[in-house]
Amino acid sequence: MTEMIEGRNAVLEAFRSGKCVDKLFILDGCQDGPVRTIAREARKHDTIVKFVPKERLDSMSETGAHQGVIAQVAAYDYSTVEDILKKAEDKGEPPFIILLDNIEDPHNLGAIIRTANLAGAHGVIIPKHRAVGLTATVAKTSAGALNYTPVAKVANLRQTIDELKEKGIWFVCADMDGEVMYRQNLTGPIGLVIGNEGNGVSRLVKEKCDFTTAIPMKGDIDSLNASVAAGVLAFEIVRQRLSK
Structure with missing residues (x-):
């Protein structure tokens, strides 16, 4: 039961596969093409986006290879x-x-x-x-x-x-x-x-x-x-x- 998904490809795939992403954490100031694509997907899915300093991402990361993006994914699907x-x-x-x-x-x-x-x-x-x-x-x-x-x-x-x-x-x-x-x-x-x-x-x-x-x-x-x-x-x- 994953709580955090790290790395650009993995996070983008999480959005595109329909996973319920509660929050997206992006390295403050990071505006390159892949990150903009991820942020666009987040807005499309009405996900909360937070821009945070590198220290915050590093402390959240379990792999040490977050590439400036970490997604917090719901362990269960939400109902209506x-x-x-x-x-x-x-x-x-x-x-x-x-x-x-x-x-x-x-x-x-x-x-x-x-x-x-x-x-x-x-x-x-x-x-x-x-x-x-x-x-x-x-x-x-x-x-x-x-x-x-x-x-x-x-x-x-x-x-x-x-x-x-x-x-x-x-x-x-x-x-x-x-x-x-x-x-x-x-x-x-x-x-x-x-x-x-x-x-x-x-x-x-x-x-x-x-x-x-x-x-x-x-x-x-x-x-x-x-x-x-x-x-x-x-x-x-x-x-x-x-x-x-």
Whole structure:
């Protein structure tokens, strides 16, 4: 399960063979013909392109022969938002989707996908920017859940929320200042939005949510790991669905 592809021919072939390249790293200032061709392919496939110094590429390289380009390839194929909705429809259940804002730790993403599967969520949605993709580490941490739980990657989380609202899904955002989760109705077609533990859900995404919910906490620190928070809230949704 390859995470990185190095060298000009190998990277170009990765694009042309249809591999899902999450990010392309190019040596800063490198503008020769072959590199321009690779960058053009990246734009065609809507891949994020980052120009980085030689030291960064050298530190990422496993072969020592990157030739100024390294592609980070998804270990698993992405699904679509439509795939997630179809999964709910096929099961005859109201959609339950987990949306992640700025989750950059692959262990957190893998653990959340595992939780999503066990809680019966129909899929996970991640943004294209400022987020980790489906790397081999994510796949391993998910403990096999990636084989069963669709993960969609979208260009704009806010726009996706708007589109899903039109389909009757409402959105609850995890936030320390929200109403305690036990006092809220978390049944029906729902999107649970989780942010990273440092900054939480970004303001613009939070504004798109219908309301915020909080996990009651008794300790001396004020935040849970993102994957733990996702687990606690996901299983409160499960509890409320079962009690209904």
